[in-house]
Amino acid sequence: DVKVTQSSRYLVKRTGEKVFLECVQDMDHENMFWYRQDPGLGLRLIYFSYDVKMKEKGDIPEGYSVSREKKERFSLILESASTNQTSMYLCASSSFGGGTANYGYTFGSGTRLTVV
């Protein structure tokens, strides 16, 4: 019962390419997030969105952009891939609403991107 799906598990791209990472959730969650995971640095927030067409910068947005045209889909875009963007990218979603907010994230399986 996969609830957050990332389109690719492994990707290899060349420096300078435009890269799209896709994330789809089927839980009707309002919030979606993109993190990158690097050893010793934990999970660092790139961008997030709390509504369709809304986006907010996280802690490390440089070199990235995002798109959320539909509630279930949140795309991460590397405008011009560089080798320092080689990393594991994790998408997550969460719900916030009602009398008891559920803050827990559901993560996707991750996309390991290598830029050569």
Next chain:
Amino acid sequence: GENVEQHPSTLSVQEGDSAVIKCTYSDSASNYFPWYKQELGKRPQLIIDIRSNVGEKKDQRIAVTLNKTAKHFSLHITETQPEDSAVYFCAASIIQGAQKLVFGQGTRLTINP
């Protein structure tokens, strides 16, 4: 903004012993503190969480404690088993449009048989 520090970065314990991982946070407005477990090659999974109006929470062999005054919280695993080997992440939540999580750096826990 919020900053979360997690220690130790690696931890090795004998099977059956206890393991403790500690985190500190900087934003006193944070009100939700989850812990995630990530097994090798898998996605992070929520294992336990605690809200700021509670000091301790237990779920079988896992417990989390929170000291709001000192701004630190800890994960305690008792009677460790080989399947507890994983990377553990703590997080603290802040509200910025959405309730977003700021994660610690992670602790690689190894249980030695």
